Amino acid sequence: MNEISRRAVLACFAALPTRTLAQGSRLSCMASFSILADFARRIGGDRVDVAALVAPGNDAHVYNPTPDDARRLGAARLIVVNGLGFEGWIERLLKASGAKAPVVVASAGVKPLRGSGHIDPHAWQSIDNVKIYIANIRDGLLKADPDGAEIYRANAAAYIAGLDLLEKEIRAAVESIPREKRRIITTHDAFGYFGATYGFSFIAPKGVSTETEPSAADVAKIIRQIRAEKIPAVFLENVSDPRLMQRIAAETGAKLGGTLFSDSLSPAGGPAVTYVEMVRNNLRELGAALGR
Ligand SMILES: [Zn+2]
CATH class of the missing domain: 3.40.50.1980 (Nitrogenase molybdenum iron protein domain)
Structure with a gap:
């Protein structure tokens, strides 16, 4: 587990042993935006190179994809998107990129809420939903890279255990x-x-x-x-x-x-x-x- 993961996963979980793979042999994963990229990094650890199309600090609702984004999607071996209509531009971009990689819809299985008459895509703001996101991303990684199965399962389980503690922090803070x-x-x-x-x-x-x-x-x-x-x-x-x-x-x-x-x-x-x-x-x- 790298240093960033170590900081993120709550302190009670020991770092899992992972082999550091050479850059070229890592699975390349493109996430549509930064929150999904973080989830994929936590589960993928050192086996996966993760990047986000919409960089941290930018607004994915109104994003204008670039030709370089199409190239990056085309080169990825796994693609992770939110779904629920969040990335209105992604279908066209996927088509333009000619990407052959499997696409994980991280929100698949979430019970959608509606807000102001539309489906609300911001499902990551509830911890129960994030657990669904993590399971979907884990399963996508397992299929794309079966050799890493043990690591992906262990990282996802540790992250989900950390989410239970984070949920307690949320409830205490609201209280x-x-x-x-x-x-x-x-x-x-x-x-x-x-x-x-x-x-x-x-x-x-x-x-x-x-x-x-x-x-x-x-x-x-x-x-x-x-x-x-x-x-x-x-x-x-x-x-x-x-x-x-x-x-x-x-x-x-x-x-x-x-x-x-x-x-x-x-x-x-x-x-x-x-x-x-x-x-x-x-x-x-x-x-x-x-x-x-
Ligand atoms: Zn929004």
Whole structure:
């Protein structure tokens, strides 16, 4: 297990012995965005080279694929996508790339929620769903590289055990926020699964995608709602322009919280280089703005 995995998997799990394979013999895996790439790295360990099409910090909803992306997909031996309509551009790109590699739909088997009339693709915001993602990615790796089966199974089991601890952290963090404060505004509707699972309400001027700009009427409605329901805080998002939220906070007097990571990890050196760090960052920000 490499150093990044060691930091991510919770400290109670001993590192599993893996052989370090030469660069050329590793399985090349392309994930559509950074959160899936992190999952694939945790399970693949040293046997797999993982890269993401949409780099950390960028918004996958509105991504414009490049010719180089088609080349990278064409060269991959395993492709991992979210599904649920998250990557509206992926079908065309797959076709253009001529990719022959199997495509793992990480969300397959998740019970989809709907938000603002559309399927909500942000299923990774609930730990039970992430366990499904991990199982799907593990099975994709097993099929693509049966020689690594033992390692993939062990890494996935260790990661899932770590997720159980992370879920306890989430529940404790939510518990520490007074019930009447568990209502916040975010730029787009990215936390529906988190809200439904852990008891929190997230209200957003944009829908489940960032593709459309909210109308003046949408923003006015949110401002009325914040005032009427005394919603305590407005949060920024790492993939969205902060100005709309800054304006809403200024007009309503709601507290301006920190930055939540919704659809992307942070670039190296940031506070959310892995999924586990992303969840912990979000819990810290929620606690700092809303906690007792
Ligand atoms: Zn989103």
